[in-house]
Amino acid sequence: MTTTTETAPRALRHYGKLALLVAVALVMGYPLLWLISSSFKPESLIFTEPGLIPDQFTLSNYIEGWNKLGLPFGAFLLNSVIICLLAIVGNLFSCSLAAYAFARLKFPFSKFAFALMLATLMLPFHVTILPQYIVFQRLGVVNTIVPLVLPKFFAVDAFMVFLLVQFIRGIPRDLDQAAEMDGCNRYQIFWYIIFPVCRPALVLVAIFTFLWTWNDFFAQLIYLGSLENYTAPLALNLFIDATSGESAWGMLFAMSVITLLPLFVLFMLFQRQIAEGIATTGLKG
Amino acid sequence: MPWRRPSGGEGRSAFVFLLPWLIGIVFLTTLPMVGSFVLSFTNYDLLSTPHWVGLQNYERMMFYDPRYIKSLEVTTTYVLVSVPLAVAVALVIAVALSKQTRSANTFRSIFYLPSLLGGSVAIGVLWRQIFGSTGLVNMVLGGLGFQTTSWIGDPRYALWTLILLHVWQFGAPMVIFLAGVRQIPKDIVDASVMDGASPVQRFFRITLPLLSPLILFNLVMQTITAFQAFVPAYVISNGSGGPVDSTLFYTLYLYLEGFRNFHMGYAMAMAWVLLAIIAVFTAISFYASRFWVYYES
Numbered sequence: 255m256t257t258t259t260e261t262a263p264r265a266l267r268h269y270g271k272l273a274l275l276v277a278v279a280l281v282m283g284y285p286l287l288w289l290i291s292s293s294f295k296p297e298s299l300i301f302t303e304p305g306l307i308p309d310q311f312t313l314s315n316y317i318e319g320w321n322k323l324g325l326p327f328g329a330f331l332l333n334s335v336i337i338c339l340l341a342i343v344g345n346l347f348s349c350s351l352a353a354y355a356f357a358r359l360k361f362p363f364s365k366f367a368f369a370l371m372l373a374t375l376m377l378p379f380h381v382t383i384l385p386q387y388i389v390f391q392r393l394g395v396v397n398t399i400v401p402l403v404l405p406k407f408f409a410v411d412a413f414m415v416f417l418l419v420q421f422i423r424g425i426p427r428d429l430d431q432a433a434e435m436d437g438c439n440r441y442q443i444f445w446y447i448i449f450p451v452c453r454p455a456l457v458l459v460a461i462f463t464f465l466w467t468w469n470d471f472f473a474q475l476i477y478l479g480s481l482e483n484y485t486a487p488l489a490l491n492l493f494i495d496a497t498s499g500e501s502a503w504g505m506l507f508a509m510s511v512i513t514l515l516p517l518f519v520l521f522m523l524f525q526r527q528i529a530e531g532i533a534t535t536g537l538k539g
Numbered sequence: 540m541p542w543r544r545p546s547g548g549e550g551r552s553a554f555v556f557l558l559p560w561l562i563g564i565v566f567l568t569t570l571p572m573v574g575s576f577v578l579s580f581t582n583y584d585l586l587s588t589p590h591w592v593g594l595q596n597y598e599r600m601m602f603y604d605p606r607y608i609k610s611l612e613v614t615t616t617y618v619l620v621s622v623p624l625a626v627a628v629a630l631v632i633a634v635a636l637s638k639q640t641r642s643a644n645t646f647r648s649i650f651y652l653p654s655l656l657g658g659s660v661a662i663g664v665l666w667r668q669i670f671g672s673t674g675l676v677n678m679v680l681g682g683l684g685f686q687t688t689s690w691i692g693d694p695r696y697a698l699w700t701l702i703l704l705h706v707w708q709f710g711a712p713m714v715i716f717l718a719g720v721r722q723i724p725k726d727i728v729d730a731s732v733m734d735g736a737s738p739v740q741r742f743f744r745i746t747l748p749l750l751s752p753l754i755l756f757n758l759v760m761q762t763i764t765a766f767q768a769f770v771p772a773y774v775i776s777n778g779s780g781g782p783v784d785s786t787l788f789y790t791l792y793l794y795l796e797g798f799r800n801f802h803m804g805y806a807m808a809m810a811w812v813l814l815a816i817i818a819v820f821t822a823i824s825f826y827a828s829r830f831w832v833y834y835e836s
Contacts, residue, residue, distance in 0.1 A: 274635065355557045374564070476794075
């Protein structure tokens with residue numbers, strides 16, 4: 255008797271919860287699905303058809319949009335890719351070196367240096383980017399990718415250093431000691447032991463560097479001035495002006511889908527790592 | 540044979556390992572900060588030599604610049620509404636997804652995806668269309684027979700579309716909550732079920748207190764990033780912060796002053812006030828947390 259009165263509300267709760275989740279998922283997912291579907295619709299149907307399955311399927315948005323800005327859209331994507339790859343190399347190199355020192359080595363003022371590193375986590379980048387801009391302008395490298403990439407070789411992404419410090423602290427010291435017994439010096443220990451063992455964390459650093467750099471807009475907006483070195487986000491933004499008003503949503507959507515695609519693929523491939531990285535370090539998404 | 544560290548030189552090799560970081564912290568962080576602090580007391584247009592104006596930039600900000608006050612108001616509204624909402628939604632959904640089933644993992648992915656994409660210009664573009672006068676929202680509202688309006692063109696609603704965009708990205712705090720929910724010891728939950736606690740009681744008496752450190756963490760992190768929001772406002776308002784400055788976010792105004800009007804000194808003063816605001820908010824959060832965050836000891 256008691257079991258039936260108990261299971262009824264429980265089932266109700268279960269389905270209630272499920273209904274809530276499905277409803278939220280629909281609302282959440284709809285804009286993205288609609289974006290994709292609209293990019294395959296002829297312009298006129300985008301504004302009359304809220305449904306997801308296009309009545310008329312067309313690739314013209316992609317073909318026309320690709321060539322709309324004077325340069326093929328691929329050129330902007332390539333610029334984004336180059337900046338991302340250099341940023342990844344820079345972060346992997348500089349952040350892992352610093353993290354090893356913070357996690358394993360004794361040195362004077364180590365606590366102070368570590369606290370300083372953590373403090374920069376909360377620093378709004380606007381405080382440093384304005385004077386940095388002035389310096390890069392004096393050096394004559396504004397309107398090149400140098401200001402966007404160079405800082406990555408000097409471990410300015412404190413999040414990445416912190417993530418790697420946490421990871422290296424979890425590696426058993428026996429491993430270092432065994433290598434020392436075999437006659438490795440610290441540089442060899444780092445390069446042959448720590449660096450390879452850190453691979454999961456390094457993959458995470460690479461993924462997040464890619465995501466942030468790909469999505470970055472502020473720095474690219476102030477540093478990149480001419481069309482040839484525009485990145486995908488800048489090109490998309492230019493699109494809005496270039497196509498004057500509301501006339502070219504189809505093309506704009508098509509190019510938006512293309513710039514979101516690498517993020518989406520990365521997400522599909524590394525979902526678990528991304529989620530775990532966020533959960534353990536609080537990295538923003 | 541007693542094991543021995545390789546003799547000496549640890550400080551020296553630490554220096555070698557830290558060299559890139561040291562160069563970065565000195566030349567890309569500390570000196571620029573000193574520079575921006577000093578320049579915040581000057582008028583500087585990027586071309587002529589900066590000249591000293593004392594506290595004038597800060598005075599202008601506080602007393603003579605209605606656009607600045609407006610940007611502060613817009614940003615504060617944005618932070619105070621969207622951050623608690625996003626964190627609350629993240630918490631509720633995380634609790635609802637606490638059982639590690641395949642469907643829960645699918646939901647997690649769907650909910651997380653917008654956080655990943657959300658900062659991009661492409662999403663700004665999408666949002667701009669959705670809430671535009673011919674956008675998706677009006678298509679649906681019109682189809683249902685409701686009144687339509689240009690949501691991003693109306694100063695009463697424009698900011699709220701941006702708040703909605705932020706709440707849409709509740710996935711990142713959700714993932715952090717999920718990790719926390721899964722660490723709640725099962726025996727505590729079991730014991731409370733034995734004692735006849737209802738799910739609502741369990742949520743308020745067990746889940747909420749045990750997650751309170753993560754609530755604080757998410758609130759602080761979200762607040763810091765929300766104060767610096769830039770892309771959505773820039774894209775949706777075409778870089779103007781309009782209509783009638785209703786989406787003039789702090790960093791957008793900073794950008795306009797620094798890089799469009801070449802008031803670099805003023806922009807730097809704004810950056811320092813932003814740093815102070817974020818520091819004060821963080822300090823208040825940590826101070827207030829003593830009264831509601833529960834730490835197991």
